[in-house]
Amino acid sequence: xxxxxxxxxxxxxxxxxxxxxxxxxxxxxxxxxxxxxxxxxxxxxxxxxxxxxxxxxxxxxxxxxxxxxxxxxxxxxxxxxxxxxxxxxxxxxxxxxxxxxxxxxxxxxxxxxxxxxxxxxxxxxxxxxxxxxxxxxxxxxxxxxxxxxxxxxxxxxxxxxxxxxxxxxxxxxxxxxxxxxxxxxxxxxxxxxxxxxxxxxxxxxxxxxxxx
Amino acid sequence: xxxxxxxxxxxxxxxxxxxxxxxxxxxxxxxxxxxxxxxxxxxxxxxxxxxxxxxxxxxxxxxxxxxxxxxxxxxxxxxxxxxxxxxxxxxxxxxxxxxxxxxxxxxxxxxxxxxxxxxxxxxxxxxxxxxxxxxxxxxxxxxxxxxxxxxxxxxxxxxxxxxxxxxxxxxxxxxxxxxxxxxxxxxxxxxxxxxxxxxxxxxxxxxxxxxxxxxxxxxxxxxxxxxxxxxxxxxxxxxxxxxxxxxxxxxxxxxxxxxxxxxxxxxxxxxxxxxxxxxxxxxxxxxxxxxxxxxxxxxxxxxxxxxxxxxxxxxxxxxxxxxxxxxxxxxxxxxxxxxxxxxxxxxxxxxxxxxxxxxxxxxxxxxxxxxxxxxxxxxxxxxxxxxxxxxxxxxxxxxxxxxxxxxxxxxxxxxxxxxxxxxxxxxxxxxxxxxxxxxxxxxxxxxxxxxxxxxxxxxxxxxxxxxxxxxxxxxxxxxxxxxxxxxxxxxxxxxxxxxxxxxxxxxxxxxxxxxxxxxxxxxxxxxxxxxxxxxxxxxxxxxxxxxxxxxxxxxxxxxxxxxxxxxxxxxxxxxxxxxxxxxxxxxxxxxxxxxxxxxxxxxxxxxxxxxxxxxxxxxxxxxxxxxxxxxxxxxxxxxxxxxxxxxxxxxxxxxxxxxxxxxxxxxxxxxxxxxxxxxxxxxxxxxxxxxxxxxxxxxxxxxxxxxxxxxxxxxxxxxxxxxxxxxxxxxxxxxxxxxxxxxxxxxxxxxxxxxxxx
Numbered sequence: 001x002x003x004x005x006x007x008x009x010x011x012x013x014x015x016x017x018x019x020x021x022x023x024x025x026x027x028x029x030x031x032x033x034x035x036x037x038x039x040x041x042x043x044x045x046x047x048x049x050x051x052x053x054x055x056x057x058x059x060x061x062x063x064x065x066x067x068x069x070x071x072x073x074x075x076x077x078x079x080x081x082x083x084x085x086x087x088x089x090x091x092x093x094x095x096x097x098x099x100x101x102x103x104x105x106x107x108x109x110x111x112x113x114x115x116x117x118x119x120x121x122x123x124x125x126x127x128x129x130x131x132x133x134x135x136x137x138x139x140x141x142x143x144x145x146x147x148x149x150x151x152x153x154x155x156x157x158x159x160x161x162x163x164x165x166x167x168x169x170x171x172x173x174x175x176x177x178x179x180x181x182x183x184x185x186x187x188x189x190x191x192x193x194x195x196x197x198x199x200x201x202x203x204x205x206x207x208x209x210x211x212x
Numbered sequence: 213x214x215x216x217x218x219x220x221x222x223x224x225x226x227x228x229x230x231x232x233x234x235x236x237x238x239x240x241x242x243x244x245x246x247x248x249x250x251x252x253x254x255x256x257x258x259x260x261x262x263x264x265x266x267x268x269x270x271x272x273x274x275x276x277x278x279x280x281x282x283x284x285x286x287x288x289x290x291x292x293x294x295x296x297x298x299x300x301x302x303x304x305x306x307x308x309x310x311x312x313x314x315x316x317x318x319x320x321x322x323x324x325x326x327x328x329x330x331x332x333x334x335x336x337x338x339x340x341x342x343x344x345x346x347x348x349x350x351x352x353x354x355x356x357x358x359x360x361x362x363x364x365x366x367x368x369x370x371x372x373x374x375x376x377x378x379x380x381x382x383x384x385x386x387x388x389x390x391x392x393x394x395x396x397x398x399x400x401x402x403x404x405x406x407x408x409x410x411x412x413x414x415x416x417x418x419x420x421x422x423x424x425x426x427x428x429x430x431x432x433x434x435x436x437x438x439x440x441x442x443x444x445x446x447x448x449x450x451x452x453x454x455x456x457x458x459x460x461x462x463x464x465x466x467x468x469x470x471x472x473x474x475x476x477x478x479x480x481x482x483x484x485x486x487x488x489x490x491x492x493x494x495x496x497x498x499x500x501x502x503x504x505x506x507x508x509x510x511x512x513x514x515x516x517x518x519x520x521x522x523x524x525x526x527x528x529x530x531x532x533x534x535x536x537x538x539x540x541x542x543x544x545x546x547x548x549x550x551x552x553x554x555x556x557x558x559x560x561x562x563x564x565x566x567x568x569x570x571x572x573x574x575x576x577x578x579x580x581x582x583x584x585x586x587x588x589x590x591x592x593x594x595x596x597x598x599x600x601x602x603x604x605x606x607x608x609x610x611x612x613x614x615x616x617x618x619x620x621x622x623x624x625x626x627x628x629x630x631x632x633x634x635x636x637x638x639x640x641x642x643x644x645x646x647x648x649x650x651x652x653x654x655x656x657x658x659x660x661x662x663x664x665x666x667x668x669x670x671x672x673x674x675x676x677x678x679x680x681x682x683x684x685x686x687x688x689x690x691x692x693x694x695x696x697x698x699x700x701x702x703x704x705x706x707x708x709x710x711x712x713x714x715x716x717x718x719x720x721x722x723x724x725x726x727x728x729x730x731x732x733x734x735x736x737x738x739x740x741x742x743x744x745x746x747x748x749x750x751x752x753x754x755x756x757x758x759x760x761x762x763x764x765x766x767x768x769x770x771x772x773x774x775x776x777x778x779x780x781x782x783x784x785x786x787x788x789x790x791x792x793x794x795x796x797x798x799x800x801x802x803x804x805x806x807x808x809x810x811x812x813x814x815x816x817x818x819x820x821x822x823x824x825x826x827x828x829x830x831x832x833x834x835x836x837x838x839x840x841x842x843x844x845x846x847x848x849x850x851x852x853x854x855x856x857x858x859x860x861x862x863x864x865x866x867x868x869x870x871x872x873x874x875x876x877x878x879x880x881x882x883x884x885x886x887x888x889x890x891x892x893x894x895x896x897x898x899x900x901x902x903x904x905x906x907x908x909x910x911x912x913x914x915x916x917x918x919x920x921x922x923x924x925x926x927x928x929x930x931x932x933x934x935x936x937x938x939x940x941x942x943x944x945x946x947x948x949x950x951x952x953x954x955x956x957x958x959x960x961x962x963x964x965x966x967x968x969x970x
Contacts, residue, residue, distance in 0.1 A: 013443045013450060013472055015859055016875045020316035023871050024297045026260050027319065030870045037875070069882075069915040071475035108260050136260055143263040155299065156310030158447040159454060205479040208470070209538040209919050211886065 002102035002167040004194035011161040014073035021156035032127045034138040035077035040067050072200045078125035078138035079193030080104045086117035105139040272737035275723035278862040279378030281446035283725035284311045285732040285802040303801030306728045314866040328712035329742035338706050356757040358692050366661040368619040370644050373663045375401035379670030382721035383781045387609030388669045391751035394612035394768035397620020402645040403955025409566040412948035413575035416827045419817025422810040424594035430455040431592040434554035437465045440562030443472035444859040470917040486844025487537040489574030492581040494533030495548035497524040504552035506586025513814045516826020523838050552585045556593035567960040569845040572948025576839030583823050589811040602724040608780035612767050647955040650943045652682035664691040674702035675864035675929040678943040712744040719746040720774040729805040731790050733798035748772045849903050849964035852922045855937045864929035879935045880913045882924040888914045893969045903965040906939040
């Protein structure tokens with residue numbers, strides 16, 4: 001099993017409810033977002049202060065289709081990679097990959113705050129909390145899932161734009177290897193990120209007033 | 213590791229040490245008496261509070277009481293007396309388990325170090341910034357003595373004014389008006405800056421403002437989102453619109469701005485601002501000429517259709533409609549005809565559209581188009597604007613008698629606001645009503661007696677009202693300004709006394725929506741922090757002190773329990789409408805009103821009992837019986853400025869919170885690239901936007917989401933930014949509003965500005 005976020009950009013309103021629902025659940029400090037709603041076409045990835053090394057991939061090159069400003073989005077948190085760099089680099093085993101679900105979990109009680117994962121993650125999913133001197137990240141609400149609930153982000157999304165799927169389930173095989181159109185998300189990165197996307201499109205008919 | 217309960221428990225136990233600090237405080241009861249600094253620590257120490265399992269929490273029912281379509285039903289999770297997190301109530305099919313970005317910031321709002329914690333007095337004079345902490349007794353004593361002194365000197369309390377609007381729409385919060393009712397005849401800032409022109413329009417046409425259940429939209433075959441942007445401002449409605457679209461319905465957005473909702477529609481049609489009414493008249497003419505109007509319904513249910521049709525025949529030229537709206541005639545025809553052919557079809561009209569000098573006339577024109585198409589009184593149809601049909605509470609907290617011998621205003625009967633105020637039929641006096649949309653000049657101009665005391669509640673006057681320069685003058689000439697709020701905003705900075713108010717998690721209340729049909733109980737989930745008090749408790753304290761000083765001077769109860777006050781709001785009508793026997797049932801979750809299709813029985817509360825294309829009342833009050841085309845305000849500067857509502861804030865609330873700053877840190881002005889090029893402005897440049905009213909400096913974003921000739925800035929209040937878009941808005945009125953809300957609305961979107969690069 002590889003649990004994964006399926007993000008539907010055609011439904012996403014960019015409302016940021018998911019990102020705030022995550023803060024509501026875990027009380028991330030000011031300046032830290034485990035889940036971030038990223039605008040398609042906006043080059044913002046490299047502004048992430050937590051990620052000090054050059055990144056391997058960028059989430060957002062301007063897509064091939066022209067997208068208007070502040071209208072189309074993807075909601076992204078930890079990608080729960082199949083070969084997670086955070087697990088490989090962590091010297092104390094604070095990062096683990098659950099063999100049953102494939103969720104990449106971080107345990108702050110073990111974390112020594114070396115920052116290795118923050119540097120190693122190509123997607124900037126691990127954040128460094130300077131007040132606590134520890135790393136932190138999305139662990140796909142595994143405690144909530146164990147309690148029979150879904151994740152805070154999935155539950156709060158008003159339009160069902162985030163779902164949790166099993167990439168290994170034949171039911172979702174259309175997503176298994178498909179890179180989304182027009183977004184430079186490195187599905188082929190060595191870490192094998194699990195997040196999958198449904199790409200948004202503009203309305204069929206758009207009329208704008210003529211110039212002048 | 214697997215996900216056994218044991219493993220969850222072990223994580224829980226490991227987590228305890230990090231949380232022990234806060235937990236210890238809460239257990240010892242110290243938390244609520246600490247000053248704010250310690251709660252800043254809460255934020256630091258609480259990173260990654262683990263989820264402990266449903267059974268580890270106490271849960272409470274809450275409601276989001278803000279001025280919002282969605283009025284979410286909330287479930288609050290509390291551990292050791294501390295709010296841990298909230299969820300949307302699963303019982304409500306509308307909220308469906310999730311709040312919005314704003315609602316999800318409530319934990320931070322309650323525990324924010326920025327909250328007002330205790331009463332304060334500005335000892336150096338208004339705006340001096342020289343504040344002193346005072347006790348509640350001291351604060352209330354000063355206010356009570358001032359009121360009694362004014363009454364003695366003026367012989368009336370008309371010198372005491374209340375301005376309160378939509379900061380908290382909980383039913384018991386009408387107890388603030390109740391507090392003013394209970395001291396005598398006073399002055400009220402009446403009307404609403406929000407939606408009055410449209411309220412009047414719907415009342416003229418249909419005798420009520422009443423809309424179909426938004427959840428029905430899933431079965432609509434054609435939806436026009438006309439000047440409304442639910443993708444930002446009513447996100448819980450979007451799932452129904454998506455469902456309709458998935459089932460094959462066409463969703464068309466008509467808006468001057470390519471909005472978030474437009475980006476998710478089947479079709480977007482850009483229109484010149486202020487010409488929507490003309491488009492609706494043209495569309496009606498098209499479907500009548502095509503024989504697609506519902507003659508049978510019109511014959512049975514309408515008044516004045518003949519006059520209306522004659523007007524369309526004579527005055528509405530389709531070429532002119534196309535020219536003035538900017539939309540090709542073929543597109544208008546296609547839109548009108550496909551709407552008329554789809555059954556049921558519905559139009560949702562936004563509140564922005566009626567914030568024009570011709571706003572009411574535009575809502576009337578769209579109502580008329582929907583009526584002609586035969587979609588009024590139909591399931592999943594309707595001309596949707598809003599409703600108050602679930603608001604039939606007792607308003608017990610509001611309905612306080614005047615003290616014996618009170619003297620008041622003897623002018624013509626005044627206004628009521630959007631929910632009726634208590635009224636004493638036997639008295640010769642009334643309160644004095646001033647126009648809330650002209651607060652500054654009305655406060656300055658009020659005479660005999662002049663206004664000397666202003667009480668501000670559920671409202672951030674300096675963020676939401678207009679004509680800032682006059683507003684400062686108006687505040688400065690007042691003897692005593694009392695601001696009851698949760699945060700230290702700019703209105704508080706111009707106050708004499710600031711009173712810290714409870715959040716909804718610290719008191720009982722009951723909430724309904726002006727859009728959906730759910731009823732939600734709001735329970736007290738935590739003890740009030742610091743020295744905060746509910747608005748009702750403040751009123752009771754004032755009553756107690758006034759009666760000590762002068763027996764019988766205030767009729768408000770001298771001690772209140774918000775739970776008991778909430779319970780008093782219920783009546784058999786509410787129980788019947790919602791199918792419950794007692795409010796206690798609401799502890800199990802929100803309930804929905806029994807389904808009714810508005811006007812399905814063909815009964816309208818207009819004078820004729822029918823849908824009125826021709827309204828005598830409209831002729832009497834506004835000079836036009838028909839929903840005739842009215843030209844919008846002429847530009848007085850180079851660019852139109854539009855200031856819609858942001859998804860990050862509800863008017864002046866939420867954007868100031870630390871968490872919200874993480875997802876949306878600063879304001880921008882959105883400029884069409886053509887306009888920007890002409891002014892040599894590039895993306896990210898700081899520009900000055902200015903007009904006769906004022907000047908704002910902010911960063912530019914270039915986008916053709918806004919049409920050339922228009923600048924867009926969102927209406928928001930930031931904690932650490934002086935930006936306030938209302939500083940550019942003058943107080944010019946919209947056409948309607950005086951009929952049902954006591955004062956005309958304000959033509960916010962007829963503001964004009966210029967800009968230059970800095």
